[in-house]
Amino acid sequence: MMRAGKGEAEKKIRMLTEKTKQLRTILEVNKKILMSSPLSQLLSYIVYSAINLLKADAGTLRLADRRENVLLLKTSVGTRRAPHTRRLPIDENSIAGRTFLRGKPIKCLNISRSSLYPWNGVETEKFTSLLTVPLKKGNINLGVFSIYTKKRRNFSRLDMEIIKIFASQVTLAIINRNYLEKVYQAAITEDLTGLYNQRYLYKRLEEEINRARRFNHFLSLIFIDLDNLKKINDSFGHLAGDKILKRISKIVRESIRKIDLPARYGGDEIVVILPETDTSSAYVLAERIRKRVENTFSGTNFSVTVSIGVATYPEHSLEKMDLLHKADLAMYVAKQRGKNRVVSLSSRESITF
16 A cells, blocks of 8 residues: 555656646746747747647647638648648638637547548658647637647647647747737838838848848849929829829839838838849849839829939949948939939949039
8 A cells, every 4th residue: 555655656746747847848938939039930939849848749830810711831840731731721620720719729649530630641641649729818819739749649638738838828929929020010111101211221231231241242222213203292282192102112012022122211212122133133123113113104194203223232332321322323313314214323434413
């Protein structure tokens, strides 16, 4: 009897020790979650942490898109996804959808026998058990994350308690990160066009020039100015001018790459930073934007065109403000030469006003 009692006590001690260890892990995870930078990195870290926390083999995380009523795969660790499983409808026909709707964890001991599992055969053969947990806090439901094991595993009550605590903390971290990113985005963009503001332009231009210098890359700027905006404002009012500026800003965003950075520099001036872009490539892009603007407003009541200047590091300048100045001067030369054109000055070309 004494031996049985002693064995039971040792078992409880082991459970408490394991629980304490897992809770300590959660605290460490929380610290790192709060220090994590972009949301994409945070989501990857969350999945890695969940795998380590429960000693699993793989994991995924999905966030809900309420407009399309789907769960979008954001992170996958240790497994690959077939294309048709990257967007799961929020319904009762999948484990992820069912977990999201019911707001409670769901475990599956043998996924190969589950009709709710959308993996292909190759993936199903790699893993046996699954635990899917909602990312939920109160009435807020963000999505789900799942962990997978190669061996059959009946997740214990302790596992479920730990993962619920973890999920609750993760949900708060994602909410906070989304909020902080919205605040940060508001601080670096301006309201009318949604383009980056001048202060952020200066910061990023300095960073990109330093990067171009370090890796011996080109860096170009295009300086865009609306032609005759004052005349449009005087004839049709400032609301019409604002609408035109918004439309042209949209054209610029649609014409550039994801790595390019468009900013509103002044009233009707837009500057775009083009990393790893030489003068000829920047000129081609600028000409594309010019033509799109011209074609967009052709046949309308507004005679809207743009004049664009191009300057390139290191060809035209080695310094941030001087490079910006050269692009600005090139834009004024385009105005001098009749507007609605793109100009890239050579380093020897004279400028007269």
